[in-house]
Amino acid sequence: MTHNQAQIGATDVPRETPPGPTTQDGAVGAGEVLRPVTYSGNPEIGWTPIADEAERATKLLHPDNMFPRPARRRVLTVANQKGGVGKTTSAVNLAAALAMHGLKVLVIDLDPQGNASTALGVEHRSGTPSVYEVLIGEVSLVDAASVSDQSDNLYCVPATIDLAGAEIELVSMVAREARLKEALTTEALDEIDPDYVFIDCPPSLGLLTVNAMVAGDEVLIPIQCEYYALEGLSQLLRNIELVQGHLNPSLYVSTILLTMYDGRTKLADQVTSEVRKHFGETVLRTVIPRSVKVSEAPGYGQTVLTYDPGSRGSMSYLDAAREIAEVGARADQ
Structure with a gap:
């Protein structure tokens, strides 16, 4: 028996879990939905990380099962006034996962930084028809929407630098809080x-975010698993209540997504437990791990699902999107 054969051992007895608690690009999150380890067809090889990642990537890029369509169109406002919590990253990756599994998705980039437009590979230079022209009534939403190069089912209304001054212009307009709702x-x-509409808000509670909340029925809040995660959340919830009371009675927080989970720290588990205790089933079971691949993808004008489809970050967003799709399919109204 060679040294390599001795290391492989009995290949006819499958192992239930891969060696080690972490993956190359991020720690396994508490409550994260994990798949059983896959094996290559060659019994001489057995389980290898590369074979497992390659098989996951193949299943993502060429899915054999599609997500169920929602009972009605869902418009989700992705909001959190705290920056750097994975708000835009979550919006584009959830949208891409749903689109790759047979659903039509529209992403509205309402952040003047235009990061969602960048991640979806959509042109957003100044002068491009964008959400700014939609808000001031110069173009229709459909005319401003472009098909993303990530999927034929994925559309994006981009944000240009012109949007930076939109809040000032909107102040003097009639029904300024409902400009986006009128366009939708x-x-x-x-x-x-579209089956799903994701509205990516700026990291503030200004007029653009209010427009998004008036236009949507649901709020999706990404919360990072770190010390200041809940800072400002109470103010966001108060603003949502104000919009409910005065502008959009049907608005509610439907989904909370825990992001940037690092299993090496006790703090991440504490934040996860606190959020689940306060918000219950509103919190998705899937947790998004802190991942280098997720951070790198926007620099290449891609979502992590196309940049590295076999990575743990990609699989986590896929699982989160599946949860959202399942909830949408069960909705009564």
């Missing part, structure tokens, strides 16, 4: 007919 009428969306 059923007639305006007939051409795209």
Whole structure:
């Protein structure tokens, strides 16, 4: 028996879990939905990390099962006034995962930084038809939407630098809080007919974020598993209540997603436990791990699902999207 054969051991007895508690690009998150380890077809090789990642990537890029369509169109406002919590990253990756599994998705980039537009590979130089022109009534939502190069089912209304001054311009307009809602009428969306609409808000509680909350039915809040995670969350919830009371009675917090989980720290577990205790089933079971691949992807104008489809970050966003799709399919209204 060679040294390599001795290391492999009995290949006819499958192992239930891969060696080690972490992956190359991030720690396994508490409560994260994990898949059983896959094996290559060659019994001489057995389980290897590369074979496992390659098989995961293949299943993601060429899915054999599609996500269920929601009972009705879902418009989710992705908001958190605290910056750097994975808000835009979560919006684009959840949208891409849903689109890759057969659903039509529209992402509205309402952040003047235009990071969602960058991640989806959509042109957003100044002068490009964008959400700014939609808000001031110069173009329709459909005319401003572009198909992302990530998927034929994925559309994006980009944000340009012009949006930076939009809050000042909106102040003097009639029904300034409902400009986006007016643009999101059923007639305006007939051409795209999306199953899901994600509105990526700026990291503030200004007029743009209020427009997003008035236009949407649901709020998705990404919360990072770190010390200051809950800082400012109470103010965000108060603003949501104000919008409910005065502008959009149907608005509610439907989804909370825990991001940037690092299993090497006790703090991450403490934050996770606290959030789950306070918000219950609103919190998705899947936790997004802190991942180098997730951070790198936007620099290449991609979501992590196309940049590194076999990575743990990609699989986590896929699991989170599946949870969202399952909830949407069960909705009664």
